Amino acid sequence: MKISTIILPLVIFLALFFYAPFIILGYQSFQGLGGEFTLDNYLALVRDPTYLHVILYSIVIAVETTVITLLLAYPASYYVARIASGQEKIILLALLLTPFWIDVLLRSIAIKTIIYTIGLREGYTAMMIGMVYEYLPIMFLPIYASMSRISRSAIDAARVFGANTWDLIRRVIVPMTLPGIVAGSLLVLLMSMTEFVIPSLLGGTQGFTIGSLIYYLFLSGGLWGVGAALTMIVTVMLMVFAFIIAKRTGDITAW
Amino acid sequence: MKGVEVYVEGITKKYGSTTALDGVTLRIPPSEITTLLGPSGCGKTTLLKIIAGLEPPTKGRVYFDGRDVTNLAPEKRNIGFVFQDLALFPHLNVFENVAFGLRVRRVPEAEVKKRVYWALDLVGLDPSEFARRRIHELSGGQQQRVAIARALVIEPAVLLLDEPFAHLDYKIKQRLLLQLKRIQRETGATVVYVTHDQNEAMAVSHKIAVMNNGKILQVGSPEEVYEKPNSSFVASFFGEANVLPGEGGFIVIRPERVLINPDRADTVYDAYIEDVVFQGPLLHIEARVNGKIIKIIKPRNGMVVKPGDKVRIGWLQKDVRVVPE
Ligand SMILES: Nc1ncnc2c1ncn2[C@@H]1O[C@H](COP(=O)(O)OP(=O)(O)O)[C@@H](O)[C@H]1O
Ligand SMILES: [Mg+2]
Numbered sequence: 003m004k005i006s007t008i009i010l011p012l013v014i015f016l017a018l019f020f021y022a023p024f025i026i027l028g029y030q031s032f033q034g035l036g037g038e039f040t041l042d043n044y045l046a047l048v049r050d051p052t053y054l055h056v057i058l059y060s061i062v063i064a065v066e067t068t069v070i071t072l073l074l075a076y077p078a079s080y081y082v083a084r085i086a087s088g089q090e091k092i093i094l095l096a097l098l099l100t101p102f103w104i105d106v107l108l109r110s111i112a113i114k115t116i117i118y119t120i121g122l123r124e125g126y127t128a129m130m131i132g133m134v135y136e137y138l139p140i141m142f143l144p145i146y147a148s149m150s151r152i153s154r155s156a157i158d159a160a161r162v163f164g165a166n167t168w169d170l171i172r173r174v175i176v177p178m179t180l181p182g183i184v185a186g187s188l189l190v191l192l193m194s195m196t197e198f199v200i201p202s203l204l205g206g207t208q209g210f211t212i213g214s215l216i217y218y219l220f221l222s223g224g225l226w227g228v229g230a231a232l233t234m235i236v237t238v239m240l241m242v243f244a245f246i247i248a249k250r251t252g253d254i255t256a257w
Numbered sequence: 258m259k260g261v262e263v264y265v266e267g268i269t270k271k272y273g274s275t276t277a278l279d280g281v282t283l284r285i286p287p288s289e290i291t292t293l294l295g296p297s298g299c300g301k302t303t304l305l306k307i308i309a310g311l312e313p314p315t316k317g318r319v320y321f322d323g324r325d326v327t328n329l330a331p332e333k334r335n336i337g338f339v340f341q342d343l344a345l346f347p348h349l350n351v352f353e354n355v356a357f358g359l360r361v362r363r364v365p366e367a368e369v370k371k372r373v374y375w376a377l378d379l380v381g382l383d384p385s386e387f388a389r390r391r392i393h394e395l396s397g398g399q400q401q402r403v404a405i406a407r408a409l410v411i412e413p414a415v416l417l418l419d420e421p422f423a424h425l426d427y428k429i430k431q432r433l434l435l436q437l438k439r440i441q442r443e444t445g446a447t448v449v450y451v452t453h454d455q456n457e458a459m460a461v462s463h464k465i466a467v468m469n470n471g472k473i474l475q476v477g478s479p480e481e482v483y484e485k486p487n488s489s490f491v492a493s494f495f496g497e498a499n500v501l502p503g504e505g506g507f508i509v510i511r512p513e514r515v516l517i518n519p520d521r522a523d524t525v526y527d528a529y530i531e532d533v534v535f536q537g538p539l540l541h542i543e544a545r546v547n548g549k550i551i552k553i554i555k556p557r558n559g560m561v562v563k564p565g566d567k568v569r570i571g572w573l574q575k576d577v578r579v580v581p582e
Contacts, residue, residue, distance in 0.1 A: 153342065155340045155341075155342055156344050156346060156347075158309075158311050158331075158338075158340065159338065159344040159345075159346070159357075160357070161311065161330075161331045161332050162309050162310075162311065162332070162334075162336050163332075163337075163338075163357050163358035163361065163407070163408075163411065164332045164335075164358050164361045164362055164411065165332055165361045166332055166361070169361045173357070173360070173361070174346065177349075178346075178347070180348075
């Protein structure tokens with residue numbers, strides 16, 4: 003396979019800082035405490051149902067985040083892309099995207115303050131508020147992009163040929179924004195699955211997710227081998243997902 | 258099927274400070290082809306969109322067969338529209354693009370198939386070859402035919418075509434124009450055809466409305482508008498014309514009515530030939546009279562003039578048209 007030279011710098015960067023550590027981690031995941039080859043780290047993950055529990059719990063949070071952000075971002079992107087114009091559009095875009103530029107840690111602390119003022123405490127609800135807030139722009143942007151690409155006359159055409167509002171949404175707008183929906187949903191799903199900062203800061207006792215688990219295994223528990231094995235499983239899972247997505251979006255956007 | 262009569266009355270359309278249409282009144286007869294002819298930006302597309310209900314007029318009313326439809330939603334008007342940029346649905350194949358209007362009308366599947374195939378046949382696209390194709394796998398001409406099939410399949414009462422054959426090769430355009438006339442005869446639809454090309458307008462229209470700057474300047478059959486233009490703009494935009502200052506405004510004389518070395522003429526000038534261009538069976542001649550260029554068109558047979566020749570040119574008074582502006 004020939005790697006075009008324009009992507010070479012990126013490939014080197016990724017090789018050094020992502021793929022190399024990944025291989026080292028893979029190596030460690032098969033090492034016992036004395037440095038011998040073993041499958042114990044993986045078996046430990048299977049034997050103790052707590053691990054599986056945490057993984058499933060993280061998936062539930064990720065799916066929930068994806069569904070809520072999709073439901074919020076979709077109509078918003080329709081409004082901003084197709085109805086708002088001029089000044090209103092610029093202001094709305096700025097308002098929607100500003101949180102994106104601010105670091106997640108600062109945002110989480112800000113949310114914490116608000117949550118306390120409205121009488122909530124750390125827990126599932128607070129965590130979900132934080133997650134939705136964090137991932138909304140990531141869901142919004144690709145959908146907004148595909149929404150903007152729909153030509154005005156395609157919508158005019160649908161209307162003239164007899165489409166009522168429901169037909170218009172079902173037969174034109176949703177299918178034409180499908181690439182954006184797929185891209186946004188998968189980005190949010192995959193990124194939120196290993197989110198660490200928000201669950202730890204806002205989740206309280208409900209905040210123990212894959213991210214926290216890996217953190218615990220490496221830094222508090224001293225269980226490097228098991229941590230490495232878990233990281234491997236999650237990363238491989240995400241990579242498989244990423245390949246499926248790349249292929250699917252390739253198909254969908256190939257109009 | 259019989260088409261509806263469309264009547265637009267006193268239509269004004271403003272976009273901010275731009276006036277796209279300025280008090281347009283036009284009766285579009287049922288089951289005929291009426292052409293809106295005018296330069297780019299004169300308001301043709303805007304008028305079609307108002308007829309379709311896609312834009313509300315700032316002022317004025319729209320009637321279908323005498324019924325006021327000004328506030329009727331576009332999806333309730335039973336209109337076929339071929340958009341200037343076609344506006345085909347990129348996510349649907351040819352079959353589903355054409356079927357769109359039938360699907361939203363909840364037509365049964367068997368009927369959908371029958372009518373889509375009928376419409377594809379009508380525009381000369383073999384369904385067995387094209388039905389499953391993607392839009393981006395078609396040539397420009399094929400896409401235009403899909404757009405026309407999509408508009409015809411619903412058997413619209415009014416068919417609006419916005420420069421449907423622009424950007425096509427001359428030959429394909431001629432063929433599609435003939436097909437359009439045949440389709441219109443077969444379906445009996447009321448057709449409004451928009452173009453900035455006078456040759457298309459002449460080829461296709463029962464009736465022509467010449468537009469400029471958001472106004473309709475003249476309405477009539479192609480012959481009427483050609484023979485009796487009411488302004489120098491109409492004369493120059495529809496057909497070639499010599500427009501000369503004259504009594505009470507301007508005189509218009511068509512190039513083919515200018516005589517060279519006439520035995521008998523009401524007006525005669527000395528001229529000399531500047532240029533001669535062969536255009537198939539016709540010669541396009543430019544003659545200079547008192548520093549002004551007069552265009553002349555003559556059949557090629559027997560005509561021997563060449564650049565530099567000194568000639569007399571003239572015309573008959575009956576061939577001259579006086580216009581106020
Ligand atoms: N949506 C719009 N917003 C602002 N101005 C418009 C809009 N649509 C058309 N116009 C203006 O109205 C005038 C007529 O446009 P149009 O009807 O498209 O002309 P034509 O189809 O004859 O080329 C033009 O000056 C154009 O710039
Ligand atoms: Mg136009």
